[in-house]
Amino acid sequence: MVPTPRLIVFSGAGLSAESGLATFRGATGLWEGISIRTVCHIDTWEDNFDAVHDFYDARREAGAKAEPNPAHRTIAAWQKAWPDRIHILTQNIDRLLEGAGCEQVVHLHGDIRILWCVQCRHEWEIAGNRYERAGCPACGKIRTVKPGVVFFGENAPRYDDLWQIVASLRKEDTVVVIGTSGTVLPADQLFARSKAYSILVNLEPAQQMDEGAFSERRYGPATQELPTLWPTLRSRMDRE
Numbered sequence: 067m068v069p070t071p072r073l074i075v076f077s078g079a080g081l082s083a084e085s086g087l088a089t090f091r092g093a094t095g096l097w098e099g100i101s102i103r104t105v106c107h108i109d110t111w112e113d114n115f116d117a118v119h120d121f122y123d124a125r126r127e128a129g130a131k132a133e134p135n136p137a138h139r140t141i142a143a144w145q146k147a148w149p150d151r152i153h154i155l156t157q158n159i160d161r162l163l164e165g166a167g168c169e170q171v172v173h174l175h176g177d178i179r180i181l182w183c184v185q186c187r188h189e190w191e192i193a194g195n196r197y198e199r200a201g202c203p204a205c206g207k208i209r210t211v212k213p214g215v216v217f218f219g220e221n222a223p224r225y226d227d228l229w230q231i232v233a234s235l236r237k238e239d240t241v242v243v244i245g246t247s248g249t250v251l252p253a254d255q256l257f258a259r260s261k262a263y264s265i266l267v268n269l270e271p272a273q274q275m276d277e278g279a280f281s282e283r284r285y286g287p288a289t290q291e292l293p294t295l296w297p298t299l300r301s302r303m304d305r306e
């Protein structure tokens with residue numbers, strides 16, 4: 067029996083760029099002019115406690131103003147078309163996929179609206195956009211409160227979901243990779259060298275990836291490119 071085709075959607079910062087959320091330049095580079103090493107590294111975050119929280123407060127404020135764009139909505143429509151056969155994985159920490167109606171999104175790098183205590187491991191959702199330096203609701207400590215975002219050098223628990231999917235890919239499956247430079251997670255090695263049919267959608271060629279390994283490459287804004295994928299996806303997903 068031929069296995070049922072599945073659709074895997076793997077996105078990065080480029081998916082939310084047209085909603086006004088800045089992308090990120092290079093694993094050791096800058097994000098909105100601020101060094102990633104200062105605000106996004108497990109070895110240094112406690113020394114830079116206020117800078118870290120100020121940075122993520124600003125990301126939450128930007129996220130609260132941002133609206134899902136047509137690319138997020140296209141992914142939500144794919145999920146409606148093939149609800150039991152889609153896996154949505156994102157490196158993004160915003161909630162714009164959910165805002166567009168997507169469900170069961172795997173946030174590989176965490177969620178901007180979550181805080182957690184590295185001391186007692188309590189986790190909670192922040193009420194507004196700013197962390198007012200209140201203590202952990204469970205243990206009361208302040209300096210152990212960390213944004214619920216995976217920092218460089220930190221364990222990423224949801225990578226287990228990713229490894230499982232990558233290990234299970236078959237030629238009947240289709241993977242759509244959107245808006246990622248491949249500097250944090252090598253989408254080419256994960257998906258383009260698998261048995262699945264792989265489609266890359268990026269604004270421009272990314273030097274970090276072996277883009278020739280993808281079955282198809284589309285260069286342009288995700289909002290314009292994703293809706294054009296319907297015929298390919300229908301022919302692959304609705305095969306008898």
Ligand code: NAD
Nearest residue numbers: 078079080083089090157158159160245246247269287288
């Ligand atoms: P990246 O910033 O390294 O690369 C962005 C990629 O998106 C580039 O290849 C660029 O060509 C492409 N791009 C830009 N605008 C696009 C558009 N309109 N349509 C299609 N493609 C577009 O992103 P990354 O690979 O996801 O790595 C960044 C890391 O930083 C991730 O771990 C992510 O968690 C985090 N991050 C998240 C957000 C967010 O949640 N919105 C924003 C910035 C960074």
